[in-house]
Structure formats: structure tokens, C-alpha cells
Amino acid sequence: MGKNEAVVDVLLDRYGRTFAKESGIKLADQPKPLYQLLVLATLLSARISADVAVAAAVELFKAGYGTPKAMREASWQDRVDALGRGHYRRYDERTSTMLGEGAELLMERWKGDLRRLREEAGGEDRRIRQLLMEFPGIGPTGADIFLREVQAVWPQVAPHLDQKVLDGAEKLGLPRQERRLAGLAHSNDELARLSAALVRVSRSKKTVDEVMSAAAR
Structure with missing residues (x-):
């Protein structure tokens, strides 16, 4: 060797x-785990430790906000409380707003399914990255986090x-x-x-x- x-x-x-596995996400090319990965990428984008971001994701999913519909329907305060239980406190209020707006965007534009975003981008890595950055809280770092992890189930973007x-x-x-x-x-x-x-x-x-x-x- x-x-x-x-x-x-x-x-x-x-x-x-x-990081998806650490958050309890069973990653697959399906709407729910893909959305959960987007949430995790949003949380990991902040200047906060990865352990805290993972813990906050776990709390959000445990509270039942693992789909864009559930995230959108949760109250702003419910999302803040879940983030707080994960000790995601410095950014909790702003992040709660971004998660609500992001869920709304995903529901309205891509019917809650990130595979539709991939199709709109023609499966092209750079274009997928650009579309991901339309979500509140997802900049270049967050888009890279999402793509780095999703390449396990989206061969189009690998490596x-x-x-x-x-x-x-x-x-x-x-x-x-x-x-x-x-x-x-x-x-x-x-x-x-x-x-x-x-x-x-x-x-x-x-x-x-x-x-x-x-x-x-």
C-alpha cells in the first residue's frame, strides 16, 4: 500500500x-433527506462550531421540522426554541427567519424537492451551486458544504x-x-x-x- x-x-x-450522518440524516436521492441536508448546510455556514450546528440540526429534526412544509408551518419562536436546545444561540433568531424563508422558496419554486433544482440546473455542478445560493443563509460556503456531502447520492456533481x-x-x-x-x-x-x-x-x-x-x- x-x-x-x-x-x-x-x-x-x-x-x-x-456531517449528514452525524445529524442523523439517512442521505438518499429523496426530497426529505435532501432538504435536511440543506438545513444542515445552512446551520454549518455560520461562524459556529460544527458540533453545535449538528446538535441544532438534530433538535430541529427531533421537533418535526424535517420537511420544508413542516419548517414553513412551524412558528418563528418554535424554530428559535429548537435551535436554542442545540445551543445555536448567537444566530438563532436570524437563522429561524432564514429557515422559514428558505422552506417557502423551496415549496414555491421547486415543489419542496431539491431534485427539481438539480434538473433546472441540468445536473451541472456550477449551476446547482448558483441556485443553492438563492436560499437565505446559503452562500459559497454553504453551497460547497451541501455539494460536498450530496455527491454521495448525486453522481452528477462528483467530484x-x-x-x-x-x-x-x-x-x-x-x-x-x-x-x-x-x-x-x-x-x-x-x-x-x-x-x-x-x-x-x-x-x-x-x-x-x-x-x-x-x-x-
Whole structure:
């Protein structure tokens, strides 16, 4: 096994859980889990820890707001309360408004189904990214988060390896070119897991050292 393959094996084993999985989303090419991923991407976009964003998503879904219809029908205060239970407090009021408006947009324009957005974009990665950024709270970062995770079930957008993923790869001595890095994964699902692992690892020099040490054994 080569050095790169050894590093990837350690990454997948120790850090290869997608943020969707951590939030309890059973990702599939279906309207409900795709919407839940959009909610998660909205929450992860704020300057707040990923753990808090995941906890807030879990609370929203536990409260029953896992579909655009339910999110739209929930009161503003109900959404604020759910976000608060996930300790998503600095941005709770603004985010509650954005989630309500985003659910409304999805219902009105794409009948609650993000697969319709994908069809409108002709399955083209860049155009999907542009359309995602029409949702309140989804900027370039949020669109990349969504695409990074959805590539597990939307082969049209794979490989989608954004700057954070490539930065993590560079710190571990992995290829920084999108196609070469993607070639180290054996499936689109594994590519989404590898992307999540690289984002996690890129935030901590200690974690980078740990992965490199384990891969060298």
C-alpha cells in the first residue's frame, strides 16, 4: 500500500463520518433527506462550531421540522426554541427567519424537492451551486458544504472538492488536484466521507500529526 492510500485509510477509519450522518440524516436521492441536508448546510455556514450546528440540526429534526412544509408551518419562536436546545444561540433568531424563508422558496419554486433544482440546473455542478445560493443563509460556503456531502447520492456533481477539502489534503501531503485526490476514493460515498474527514483534520495540527503517525505504522 502506498503512502497516500495509507493516509486515506486512517482518515476514513477515524474521521470518515459525514456531517449528514452525524445529524442523523439517512442521505438518499429523496426530497426529505435532501432538504435536511440543506438545513444542515445552512446551520454549518455560520461562524459556529460544527458540533453545535449538528446538535441544532438534530433538535430541529427531533421537533418535526424535517420537511420544508413542516419548517414553513412551524412558528418563528418554535424554530428559535429548537435551535436554542442545540445551543445555536448567537444566530438563532436570524437563522429561524432564514429557515422559514428558505422552506417557502423551496415549496414555491421547486415543489419542496431539491431534485427539481438539480434538473433546472441540468445536473451541472456550477449551476446547482448558483441556485443553492438563492436560499437565505446559503452562500459559497454553504453551497460547497451541501455539494460536498450530496455527491454521495448525486453522481452528477462528483467530484466536488472545495477549498477546505483541498487545504486538508495539502496538510497531509495528499494530491491537491481535484481529480487525483478523488481517485483515492473507491466510490462517491467514500469520496463524501473522505471530504468530511479532510475538513475535520484541516482544523487541527495535532490531528494532522496523529493521522500521519498512524499512516506511517
